[in-house]
Amino acid sequence: MNTIYKLFFTVAAFFAVAVPASAQEAVMTLDERVNSMFASSTGWFVSAIFAPIPGTSFPWIVMWLVIGASVFTIYFAFVQFRFFGHAIELVKGDYSDPNDAGEVSHFQALATALSGTVGLGNIAGVAVAVGIGGPGATFWMILAGLLGMASKFTECTLGVKYRNEYPDGSVSGGPMYYISKGFDELGLPGGKILAVLFSIFCILGALGGGNMFQANQAHAQITQITGDFPGWITGLIFAIVVFAVIVGGIKSIAKVTEKVVPFMGVLYVGAALIVLIVNYDQIGWAFGQIFAGAFTGLGVAGGLVGALIQGFKRAAFSNEAGVGSAAIAHSAVKTKEPITEGFVSLLEPLIDTVVICTMTALVITISGQLLWDETAGMYLLNDAGTAIATVGDTSGVALTSAAFGSAISWFPFVLAIAVILFAFSTMISWSYYGLKAWTYLFGEGKTTELVFKIIFCIFIVIGAAASLGPVIDFSDAAIFAMAVVNIFCLYFLMKVVRAELVSYSGRLKSGEIKKYQH
Amino acid sequence: MKLVIGLDGQSSGEKALEFAKSMAARMDSCELIVVYVIEWSPFSFQTAEENAQRHKRREEEIKVAMERVVNPAVKLLTDAGLTARAVVRHGDVADTIDEIAHSEGASQIIVARSSAGGFSTRIFGSSTANLVMNARVPVTVVA
Numbered sequence: 001m002n003t004i005y006k007l008f009f010t011v012a013a014f015f016a017v018a019v020p021a022s023a024q025e026a027v028m029t030l031d032e033r034v035n036s037m038f039a040s041s042t043g044w045f046v047s048a049i050f051a052p053i054p055g056t057s058f059p060w061i062v063m064w065l066v067i068g069a070s071v072f073t074i075y076f077a078f079v080q081f082r083f084f085g086h087a088i089e090l091v092k093g094d095y096s097d098p099n100d101a102g103e104v105s106h107f108q109a110l111a112t113a114l115s116g117t118v119g120l121g122n123i124a125g126v127a128v129a130v131g132i133g134g135p136g137a138t139f140w141m142i143l144a145g146l147l148g149m150a151s152k153f154t155e156c157t158l159g160v161k162y163r164n165e166y167p168d169g170s171v172s173g174g175p176m177y178y179i180s181k182g183f184d185e186l187g188l189p190g191g192k193i194l195a196v197l198f199s200i201f202c203i204l205g206a207l208g209g210g211n212m213f214q215a216n217q218a219h220a221q222i223t224q225i226t227g228d229f230p231g232w233i234t235g236l237i238f239a240i241v242v243f244a245v246i247v248g249g250i251k252s253i254a255k256v257t258e259k260v261v262p263f264m265g266v267l268y269v270g271a272a273l274i275v276l277i278v279n280y281d282q283i284g285w286a287f288g289q290i291f292a293g294a295f296t297g298l299g300v301a302g303g304l305v306g307a308l309i310q311g312f313k314r315a316a317f318s319n320e321a322g323v324g325s326a327a328i329a330h331s332a333v334k335t336k337e338p339i340t341e342g343f344v345s346l347l348e349p350l351i352d353t354v355v356i357c358t359m360t361a362l363v364i365t366i367s368g369q370l371l372w373d374e375t376a377g378m379y380l381l382n383d384a385g386t387a388i389a390t391v392g393d394t395s396g397v398a399l400t401s402a403a404f405g406s407a408i409s410w411f412p413f414v415l416a417i418a419v420i421l422f423a424f425s426t427m428i429s430w431s432y433y434g435l436k437a438w439t440y441l442f443g444e445g446k447t448t449e450l451v452f453k454i455i456f457c458i459f460i461v462i463g464a465a466a467s468l469g470p471v472i473d474f475s476d477a478a479i480f481a482m483a484v485v486n487i488f489c490l491y492f493l494m495k496v497v498r499a500e501l502v503s504y505s506g507r508l509k510s511g512e513i514k515k516y517q518h
Numbered sequence: 519m520k521l522v523i524g525l526d527g528q529s530s531g532e533k534a535l536e537f538a539k540s541m542a543a544r545m546d547s548c549e550l551i552v553v554y555v556i557e558w559s560p561f562s563f564q565t566a567e568e569n570a571q572r573h574k575r576r577e578e579e580i581k582v583a584m585e586r587v588v589n590p591a592v593k594l595l596t597d598a599g600l601t602a603r604a605v606v607r608h609g610d611v612a613d614t615i616d617e618i619a620h621s622e623g624a625s626q627i628i629v630a631r632s633s634a635g636g637f638s639t640r641i642f643g644s645s646t647a648n649l650v651m652n653a654r655v656p657v658t659v660v661a
Contacts, residue, residue, distance in 0.1 A: 093560050098617070102576040102608025104569045105560035112566050169574035251568075258563040332569035432566040 031231050031465045038462060039470035042477070049477040049484075058305060061480045062312045068322050068487035069147035072154050075494055076501060080149035080346050086508070087343040094515045095340065103334030106344045113329035113345065115261050116210075116429030117352050119422035121318030123268075123415070124217045124397035126360040128472065130370070131395050132387045133310030134379055135286065136293020138361035140311025141318075145353030148321030149346040154490050157342030157497045158182065159327030160335065173331025174433070175324035175486050176202070176440045182493045194489055195440070198324065201481040202437035203452075205325070208471075208478035209317060210430020211456060212463025214423035216471045217397045219464040221419040224398055224412060235464030239457040241424070246431050247453050254428055261425045264418040265356070271414070272359035275407040279366045286365040313476065316483065318357055319349035323479055324486035328433045337513075339500040360400055367403035369394070431456050520549045520624040524615045524649070527554065527587045530630035535591055537660045538628045542600050550602040552591045553618055554583045558608035580606050612648035619655040627657045 050059045073080065089095065090106045129137040155175065162181040163173030176195040183191025219234040244250045276283060293307055320326055326345055333341045364370065371380040371389040380389040387395060394402050397419060404411040431453065438452040439445075463471055507513045523538045525531040535552075542548040556579050564572070588604040595602035607614050619627045629646055650657050 102558050104572045107561050108564050111563050112569055169577055170571050254565050258565055262563055329566050332572060429566055
């Protein structure tokens with residue numbers, strides 16, 4: 001394990017590289033200092049992940065995700081549509097053995113995974129996509145969501161198939177396990193190294209998108225209501241509560257959150273529907289904007305390609321298809337057939353992206369928050385030319401909040417509570433994903449686990465204090481770095497999933513696998 | 519003849535047990551199935567960590583239910599010379615007791631009257647009331 005320790009700390013050291021100490025820093029506030037330190041130490045990593053394909057402005061990572069999702073969709077012959085009905089039946093428990101009652105059900109595994117993904121990506125992330133890429137980004141986001149269902153199916157099937165079941169009855173699963181065990185089984189070299197690499201990126205992803213981005217946007221939403229105050233204060237409060245749950249073992253807080261979050265999700269979709277119903281006459285126009293923007297750009301920053309990049313990026317960030325995180329969450333289910341969890345998991349990008357993200361995008365589009373130049377028939381850009389100009393110059397979660405607020409004046413307060421709870425539940429989920437990667441590297445044990453949990457809490461404070469730009473860049477980069485390793489490995493392992501699929505669908509057709517009488 | 523006795527771990531369950539015992543003693547051959555249901559729903563929300571530990575917890579819950587509630591009841595019946603066995607399941611209490619009685623082909627379910635009271639019982643009804651309303655096997659409620 002010593003070499004792995006060294007490897008990790010080398011990577012960590014890279015991020016801490018030389019922070020330029022200038023005289024100016026003496027007068028900087030704590031928030032500004034955290035921000036500049038953070039931006040300068042992560043910049044190289046962000047540029048590597050988002051490097052454009054030579055000769056174009058298209059980031060290679062976006063292409064990587066799209067190709068991955070398309071390959072899985074074709075390789076499994078549109079499994080996301082063929083087995084959609086079956087997935088619903090599985091979630092309903094039609095195929096669950098009554099003797100397994102009390103074990104983790106398909107519904108529970110799906111709900112747990114969803115509570116890790118449904119969150120700020122759906123509220124703030126979509127606002128970023130629509131703000132920069134215009135309504136047209138929504139079209140590409142939906143497409144990415146539909147394709148991503150196949151990626152999710154692939155990784156979650158493998159997550160269950162190659163999970164570790166310990167003598168005490170607990171389970172651990174996820175890409176690090178299927179990469180190392182799967183590669184060994186197929187006689188491929190390098191499984192262990194790739195699993196370690198994935199784990200390192202997973203830890204960074206947990207600290208970035210699963211933590212800092214959440215803290216940052218929760219703070220942004222709170223200041224919308226209370227007025228401006230330093231981010232580290234919000235961060236500290238969040239850190240203390242998260243610490244109480246993951247270190248102090250105060251399960252009651254997590255339990256309450258897990259129960260409130262689904263209601264918040266329903267409330268959010270409900271509110272979005274109300275806004276849409278009130279403005280029903282504009283829904284057609286909004287879809288028109290989405291389709292027109294998807295292919296023409298309508299004058300947004302970066303034009304058509306800008307819309308496409310934003311759509312795909314934010315979809316991947318929101319539903320995490322191909323990233324590998326869901327495979328960790330889904331692997332605890334009780335089933336004799338790993339592929340059943342794959343079917344169930346394909347509902348996740350659908351609910352997360354195709355339904356919830358689209359709702360947000362429609363609300364923002366019809367709210368009139370994006371400034372439209374009637375004479376030019378195009379969106380107005382802000383002064384810097386980086387995004388569409390908005391009423392009150394908002395972006396991220398503030399834009400979503402303003403969009404809802406324009407229709408339901410008190411909704412920003414509800415949204416603030418929803419954002420805090422979503423942020424919190426996503427942090428709890430990701431602390432678990434990160435911990436699983438951490439223990440994969442360093443072994444299970446009280447001290448090693450505590451070290452990770454403390455680092456995790458420190459990053460909450462950093463995330464809340466830093467400004468959105470550097471945080472969102474690092475969060476994206478870390479999460480997409482996971483996808484680089486994960487999708488690469490899925491290409492080798494997808495034949496294992498196909499064998500499962502052929503065997504299972506054969507038995508389903510022949511009637512060997514049948515529903516239980518309930 | 520088979521009788522299913524539904525226990526809830528409360529003292530009122532002892533009355534149901536006594537009733538079943540005296541009933542079985544008056545019959546020539548009677549098999550008693552002592553059932554304890556651990557309230558659980560496949561549609562509840564859990565954290566990832568709870569899910570990872572779920573199998574272990576389930577085993578523990580079954581063990582505790584066996585040791586504290588069901589095994590002492592079975593012992594009481596077998597000591598009296600009766601044939602009895604134990605079943606512990608997770609699920610909705612009323613549905614699961616009915617399901618077991620139905621699939622075992624039992625001729626009667628014996629339960630104690632509802633021991634819980636208060637607000638939630640008023641809204642959702644007690645397990646006993648739900649069982650009486652929906653069971654496919656005759657139910658005797660012991661007061």
